[in-house]
């Protein structure tokens with residue numbers, strides 16, 4: 001954790017969830033968050049229904065991706081303005097699954113972050129190395145390149161969150177060593193400093209990849225780890241609330 005930064009525990013439901021899942025969200029929203037800011041990013045089909053279902057609870061609802069245009073001839077896409085209209089407050093951009101499945105580039109991710117800000121949303125910009133890149137000793141260089149390309153230099157701590165997700169740790173049950181997490185997050189903070197100046201010291205840097213209640217405290221205790229982006233363990237209220245409870249604040 002970083003002194004003075006309020007931690008964010010964010011769920012990412014990916015392509016999971018139907019109306020039958022709204023009860024789980026309601027249960028999450030009724031949990032205790034303490035000092036933690038809690039967010040669940042949902043498939044677009046669920047956002048407005050989730051916002052209605054949780055009422056005035058503190059749980060935030062976000063989207064998982066957005067187009068960079070306000071509107072237009074982009075079949076199947078959703079704009080940041082549409083997410084905001086549905087009640088979202090945040091949107092994930094540049095998740096590795098989008099970069100891989102949809103060929104998203106760093107420049108395209110930066111444009112989506114700017115679209116998020118235009119709509120009044122917080123952009124959660126994802127970066128992270130593949131297994132091959134880590135094995136080749138390229139992790140820090142990859143992170144530098146992704147930060148330079150995906151994080152617009154106008155980014156503010158109030159409208160931007162960085163999520164470090166090693167691709168090989170996503171959905172695998174594998175996590176980097178604590179030393180490797182510390183090295184990556186310290187490097188990200190340094191690179192953000194070069195790009196953004198003083199804002200970098202206030203910006204949240206989340207760790208993502210196989211976070212669960214049993215490993216959350218250890219990961220969140222690492223310097224410069226200001227929260228978590230959680231996939232599988234965000235689908236069940238008991239697990240998600242367990243991660244929030246494990247947050248050392």
Ligand SMILES: O=C(CO)COP(=O)(O)O
Nearest residue numbers: 012170171209210231232
């Ligand atoms: O991709 C992730 C969150 O965006 C991480 O997913 P898991 O927590 O399932 O590994």
